Amino acid sequence: MSCLDAARTVLTVAALLSLTACGGRAGNPGLPILPQPPNEIYGRRLAPAPKQSFAPSAFMANTSVGIHALQVFDEAHGYIITEAQGIADGLRYESVWGVRNKRMASAWHTGNGHLRALLYTPYDTDATGSGLDQPTAWWLANHPNWILYECDKTTIAYVPGLHGVPLDIANPAVMRYQTALLGTFAEANGFDGVAADIVSLTNNTGHAASGHGGCGVWTHAHTAWVAKFSGNSVDPLWAAATKRWVWGLHHALHNPAHFPRTLALAVNANLDGYSAPVNGVGGDPDERFIVANADIILNEAGFAMWGNYAGDRAFNNAVGWMEYAQSLAEATLTTADWDQQSQPPTVAQLDYSIATYLMGKEQAAALYVGQNPMYGKENYYTEYAAKIGQACAPMYGGPNDPNFRGENVYLRKYSGGLAVVNVNRTVPYTVGLPKASYRNIEGGNVTSPLTVQPNSGFVLLTSNGCA
DSSP states (O other), X not given: OOHHHXXXXXHHHHHHHHHHHHTOOSSSOOOOOOOOOOGGGTTOOOOOOXXXXXXXXXXXXXXXXXXXXXXXXXXXXXXXXXXXXXXXXXXXXXXEESOOSHHHHHHHHHHOTTOEEEEEEETTBSOTTTTOOOOHHHHHHHOGGGBOEETTSSSBOOOTTOOSOBBOTTOHHHHHHHIIIIIHHHHHTTOOEEEEEEEOSSOOSTBGGGTBSEEEEEXXXXXXXXXXXXXXXXXXXXXXHHHHHHHHHHHHHTOTTTOSSOOEEEEEEOGGGSOOOBTTBOSOHXXXXXXXXXXXXXXSSTTXXXXXXXXXXXXXXXXXXXXXXXXXXXXXXXXXEOOSSSSOOOHHHHHHHHHHHHHHOOSSEEEEEEOGGGTTXXXXXXXXXXXXXXXXXXXXXXXXXXXXXXXOEEEEEETTEEEEEEOOSSOOEEEOOSSSEEEETTSSEEESSEEXXXXXXXXXXXXXXXX
């Protein structure tokens, strides 16, 4: 972002905030104090969505046919994707999580008009990574009463690994500021929405794991301490503030009085820690609320679980959240981060990643395979072009399927093939396949019965796979 762009952004945000403070509605309307969602929303179970009922998503092109890719950042860890590459390779991807500037947003869209270019920010700090954040000194001078401190009332509760100033997400003025800053910039510069990172029902600021997380703020020229949270990782006050933050930002980004062009709210949610609905029923009510009040859901742990593999419970949980979000006409992004090793993902890990993704892919789902240190470079694999077709039915198998004798192996038929995965960490299984033979996505033929090693998957191709 150029200095001129930054100046224009600051002026625009200042104007919006000024209108908000004065209640003005002339010209570009300000951001009024948002109403709280109805009390009955909190804690109630949303209406279950029927299995295999998937309306189109407004924020992702239809992914029903084939394998669809996600790109995570276009500059990070010393990597940078050029504008020429964005134009040439835009058709590869359904979305780019973390587009660095308006020129790259334009480049990606030139290559693919349906691609969703998302502006990155951690949700509970200043806009770190977007280029719109301010140094600590600026916050101390301009909004000192928004800075979140640990319970010692002295230590600023920086999120580990981030330099952005931690903000009091329970303060509606903070959310209005973030909406004005990020939403205005996104709309004016060709982004399709805001990618909010580390959106969590648990407090991740400061040293929350040891009970010393973000706790309170100083007001009245640093003379009055106001406690906001307990400072513990698990804190109902933090969970309630996170839910209100998600609801409020989602409401604002979709409100034409604020932004004529509807913007998406994408959230990176810690889904593995919370039980998913089964066929749209049950599941953790607080995490259901987060998912139901966003447009795009990123599961960064995915099925790779940072290189530790999912296991049966986590596998079914990840599929459950994919299915639930898509049943609400939302888009899902799954990252397979293989971080517990020095080299990039192996061919076997790539096949496992694709096979697990295919178990929950419906009309709005994209996949990234790589490592966190590989964010910022293109990780596109020729296997994504495989003619797998469209799913014939939901996945089947697993220990609760009487035909599988307690085995942790799952299959899903596609019109052009079959996905097979074994999520047991130690036990191989030999399974009969629906057809006598298939072509392996990696080359060669595979015949039935097939032995599937622990923590492994196959993507197999055939004609008339639904038969």
